[in-house]
Amino acid sequence: MRAPVASLAYLGPEGTFTHAAALALPARGTPVPRPLVTDVYDDVATGRADAGVVAIESSVEGYVVPSLDAIVAARDVVAVDEVTVEVAFDAFTHPSAVSPTEVTAHPHGLAQCAAWIAARGLTAVPASSNAAACRDVQPHQVALGPALCGELYGLTTLATGVQDFAGARTRFLLVTDREAARTELASRHDESVSWRMMLAITPHEIGPGVLARITAAFGERGVNMSSLITRPLKAQEGTYVFVVTLDGAPWEPHVRALLAQLLGAGDSLKTLGVFPARAGTDAGFDTSRVPAGSVRAGSDDATVARELLW
Structure with a gap:
């Protein structure tokens, strides 16, 4: 069989x-x-x-x-x-299109094409996905999605590459x-590859120094934390789950020692994923992408005082 x-x-x-x-x-x-x-x-x-x-x-x-x-x-x-x-977005219209008043896409797609949308004064209508927006586009709408969607759903291409940021x-x-x-x-434990791990850390004690303690543990164990995001415990104001992406796998000694240290401090831990590290990080640092109004050492005193509100 x-x-x-x-x-x-x-x-x-x-x-x-x-x-x-x-x-x-x-x-x-x-x-x-x-x-x-x-x-x-x-x-x-x-x-x-x-x-x-x-x-x-x-x-x-x-x-x-x-x-x-x-x-x-x-x-x-x-x-x-x-x-x-x-990710690149094209703009499509219905074969029986009239003058468009709305634009539809997944919320992330709408956000990534915000400048193009604003320049045309279109009203944003969120969809469950970009492809669903293209499939269901109405004559008075513009749909944003991958180039493939035009052929799949028999649409007219209004414009190509309408995303705000290339690459x-x-x-x-x-x-x-x-x-x-x-x-x-x-x-796969013995494979000679680099690993990445997603870990949910929920501290049971809240107050000053909790996040500092957690991040200090990474430094003490020599584990690189490449990403940190907080998500609230549902209906528990002021309490959070810290979702961390780190370099390493839970069976590697230095990562295992880190997990043991966090458990010993009373935190709840949950592994969300373990996967081979893939290339793709942008080379170098593009200073033009730093948030507008940021200051650094060497900024004049008046600018520092203005931006840091001190």
Whole structure:
């Protein structure tokens, strides 16, 4: 008997950037579109899908909060790989278009094309995905999405490359159930690759110095923290989960020592993902992207006082 074909759930419909990420992982299964990102997590958790692909971070808009919250909350879903997709937006209209008054896309897509939208005075209408916006575009609307969507949904291309920043990328996670992840990762401990890990840290004691204690532990153990984001404990004002991306894997001695130190301090820990580190970090530092109004050593006293409000 032929073995069943593995399935790979992703946020549909066809033509989303998540679909492109799924197609970049052909060995993981046949892509299956799902209407909501929460459906992807649910399908993986219940076994309806063997794995799933979810957007986690945009190089322009930052973390995709609904997806981040979903993986933090998921009891038995964990990331085992990542893939990065170049993000560029074209503007499309319905074949029977009239003068457009609205523009529709996923909220991240709308944000990444804000200047183009503002220049045309269009009213933004959020959609569940960029491809859904293209599929469902109305004659009075402009839809923003990948170039593929024009051909898929028989649309007219109004403009190409309408994103505010060239070279934008979105990072996607490959997620599977925790037991499958344990089995897969156990077979890879000896691989001579660099690893990255996503870790949720929930301190039980709040007050001055909590975050300083946590970050100091990373320094003491020689573990590089490449990203930190806070998410609130639901309906618990002033209490947070710190979601950290670090260089290393939980079976490596220095990372294991860090985890033991945090556990010893009374923190709750949850591994959200362990995956090979991929190339893709921009080389060098572009000072033009520093937030406007920032000051540095050497700024004149009047500017420092104005910007720091001291």
